[in-house]
Amino acid sequence: QRFKMAAFVLQAVAILLSGNYVLAASKPNILFIVADDQGYANVGYHNSKVLTPKIDALAKSGVILESYYVQPICSPTRSSLMTGRYTYRLGTQATVIRADVPFGVPLNNTFLSNNLKDAGYHTALFGKWHLGFYQRAYTPLARGFDEHLGYFQGTVDYYTHFGYGYGGTPAGLDWHVGNESDGFADNGTFTADILVPHVQNYFKERAAEPNVPFFLYLPFHLIHGPNEVPAQFLTLYPEYNTSATASSLGMCDICDCAMVNGSKATGGSDVEWGACRTVLAMASALDMAVGAVVDSLHSLGLYENTLIFYTSDNGAQGGQGGTSYPLRGYKTQLYEGGVRVPGFISGGSNLLPTVVRGTVNSKLYHITDWLPTIVNLCGGSTAKNLPLDGHDIWPSIVSDKVDSPRTELLHNINPACGKGFVNPNAAIRVNNYKLLVDCFNTSTLAPNDMTKVELYDIAKDPLEQNDIASSQPDVVKSLLARMAFYGNSTDQVPPTIFWPFTDTGHGIAPWNYQCPQCRHGGALPGPNGYHFDPWCDNVTCGEGPPAPTPAPPPPPPPAPTPTADCPWKMFMGGMGGAKNSDIAIHKTSGWEACCKLCISYPNGKCKGWTYDTDASMLCHLHANTEDQHPGLIDRITGISKN
Numbered sequence: 001q002r003f004k005m006a007a008f009v010l011q012a013v014a015i016l017l018s019g020n021y022v023l024a025a026s027k028p029n030i031l032f033i034v035a036d037d038q039g040y041a042n043v044g045y046h047n048s049k050v051l052t053p054k055i056d057a058l059a060k061s062g063v064i065l066e067s068y069y070v071q072p073i074c075s076p077t078r079s080s081l082m083t084g085r086y087t088y089r090l091g092t093q094a095t096v097i098r099a100d101v102p103f104g105v106p107l108n109n110t111f112l113s114n115n116l117k118d119a120g121y122h123t124a125l126f127g128k129w130h131l132g133f134y135q136r137a138y139t140p141l142a143r144g145f146d147e148h149l150g151y152f153q154g155t156v157d158y159y160t161h162f163g164y165g166y167g168g169t170p171a172g173l174d175w176h177v178g179n180e181s182d183g184f185a186d187n188g189t190f191t192a193d194i195l196v197p198h199v200q201n202y203f204k205e206r207a208a209e210p211n212v213p214f215f216l217y218l219p220f221h222l223i224h225g226p227n228e229v230p231a232q233f234l235t236l237y238p239e240y241n242t243s244a245t246a247s248s249l250g251m252c253d254i255c256d257c258a259m260v261n262g263s264k265a266t267g268g269s270d271v272e273w274g275a276c277r278t279v280l281a282m283a284s285a286l287d288m289a290v291g292a293v294v295d296s297l298h299s300l301g302l303y304e305n306t307l308i309f310y311t312s313d314n315g316a317q318g319g320q321g322g323t324s325y326p327l328r329g330y331k332t333q334l335y336e337g338g339v340r341v342p343g344f345i346s347g348g349s350n351l352l353p354t355v356v357r358g359t360v361n362s363k364l365y366h367i368t369d370w371l372p373t374i375v376n377l378c379g380g381s382t383a384k385n386l387p388l389d390g391h392d393i394w395p396s397i398v399s400d401k402v403d404s405p406r407t408e409l410l411h412n413i414n415p416a417c418g419k420g421f422v423n424p425n426a427a428i429r430v431n432n433y434k435l436l437v438d439c440f441n442t443s444t445l446a447p448n449d450m451t452k453v454e455l456y457d458i459a460k461d462p463l464e465q466n467d468i469a470s471s472q473p474d475v476v477k478s479l480l481a482r483m484a485f486y487g488n489s490t491d492q493v494p495p496t497i498f499w500p501f502t503d504t505g506h507g508i509a510p511w512n513y514q515c516p517q518c519r520h521g522g523a524l525p526g527p528n529g530y531h532f533d534p535w536c537d538n539v540t541c542g543e544g545p546p547a548p549t550p551a552p553p554p555p556p557p558p559a560p561t562p563t564a565d566c567p568w569k570m571f572m573g574g575m576g577g578a579k580n581s582d583i584a585i586h587k588t589s590g591w592e593a594c595c596k597l598c599i600s601y602p603n604g605k606c607k608g609w610t611y612d613t614d615a616s617m618l619c620h621l622h623a624n625t626e627d628q629h630p631g632l633i634d635r636i637t638g639i640s641k642n
Contacts, residue, residue: 104132
């Protein structure tokens with residue numbers, strides 16, 4: 001028995017040292033779950049007031065990562081996950097990839113999905129993309145995924161699945177099966193209630209092919225705005241049904257508050273407790289969805305050979321009810337509350353040994369580490385990838401005797417100071433020291449203002465309350481030199497920027513174009529209304545000036561006089577407060593004609609009711625939807641027609 005045990009140990013050590021952990025016949029299935037805007041305290045295992053029992057149980061049956069970092073906003077994190085590279089190499093170091101910007105993660109990058117497909121995996125993505133879609137070459141099916149269901153841009157309405165309109169362009173449907181719009185078939189269904197049954201059907205298909213391992217990338221919409229959730233989840237939090245503010249109730253631990261200079265402060269605005277209650281309910285809706293997905297793995301016999309990775313994409317959104325308490329900062333910020341998030345590894349695979357299950361790992365890890373780790377776990381190769389910034393961290397996950405290979409973490413560096421969402425402009429961590437710079441100039445390779453440099457010892461001061469920059473000048477100098485190393489890199493990609501609005505029409509600076517010949521995008525007209533699709537497929541990109549701005553549309557025809565048989569009810573349908581759709585509902589018949597008539601009436605009036613110009617784009621859509629699904633809009637909005 002001793003000889004057998006010794007042989008087993010030697011084999012295990014040899015596998016770990018080789019960086020190739022599995023035999024071809026036993027490749028694990030990979031389920032990678034991404035929560036959206038789930039702050040540090042928006043999960044039950046960090047905060048018992050948040051009801052997420054399924055997620056908590058899954059985390060506690062695996063390894064919880066307590067010094068785990070992502071980027072401070074959506075597209076940057078997702079681009080680093082898919083490529084294993086820092087954002088300054090990808091053009092995502094400043095902001096998100098907006099739906100009207102001709103930009104995507106550069107095509108010379110190999111995605112995690114490409115690596116796993118090459119390793120014999122079936123690959124699927126169900127949920128949010130947010131990595132570019134102005135041409136089909138940037139969409140999921142062109143980047144290593146065999147299947148795709150979900151939306152291309154950063155957020156949509158949870159029920160209508162409408163994305164934002166930008167620069168005067170209309171709102172439109174953003175829900176796709178593969179690269180094709182689903183034709184409004186899912187309009188009116190809560191996003192998670194579409195994704196979960198689709199995942200369950202996918203697992204049934206995969207169970208029928210047990211010799212083909214799968215990689216399912218499952219980036220949920222929850223708990224990103226707009227703040228919408230089925231009523232059943234609100235009832236889980238009856239004690240918080242009040243219009244009081246979080247700070248007045250002393251409940252900053254579960255609502256919109258953060259630590260700043262030793263005191264509790266809000267993330268920009270102290271939202272009413274009703275919004276906080278909604279976000280709590282959204283976290284519970286996410287929990288139910290995750291639980292249903294994991295239960296499906298169990299019922300189909302897939303769980304025992306599946307590794308489950310879980311992460312949020314950034315900290316909580318300030319001013320909308322989420323919380324990263326007690327950490328300082330929020331989404332978009334490089335303080336801990338913006339980049340340190342819930343993360344864990346679980347699942348039934350014996351690749352995660354019993355000895356580490358139920359433990360908390362406080363070693364330093366980053367979102368870029370998943371690509372090399374997962375590819376090695378799955379017997380794949382990164383030989384065709386561009387240079388990686390991530391490390392294979394698996395040996396340090398499965399053994400408390402092995403340190404993380406990561407001792408340095410570039411949180412961000414952005415040459416476009418004062419532009420974009422990410423702030424401060426740059427930050428780097430080396431061992432326990434973290435340096436933040438308001439504006440690190442990549443031309444001079446130095447801060448623009450040394451008075452706006454902060455230094456924290458994260459091991460001693462995880463809440464970033466004690467700035468020690470003035471007392472540790474040598475440490476500041478050393479970390480600035482490391483930042484200059486990255487700032488002087490020759491493989492930087494200029495960031496996609498849409499702030500400030502330098503193109504007077506649509507807010508895109510010409511030097512930010514990946515394709516100068518492609519103008520701004522937006523929802524496209526179709527037979528059933530406006531929808532988002534790649535808009536620049538037929539354009540040959542290259543050097544040269546941007547295409548000329550299209551001529552303005554002709555003036556509208558003279559407006560007819562409203563007739564007496566056109567009763568109206570106007571209401572606002574918004575996304576997190578955005579005026580993306582004003583919809584006019586006709587009482588009985590002639591829905592579309594009445595809508596168009598009202599919109600064409602002079603001075604924005606129709607029998608005393610005001611309207612938004614976006615309504616003209618939505619008349620046909622909502623007429624069509626209402627005809628097919630009577631009462632649908634009532635169910636979505638809770639507003640009765642009259």
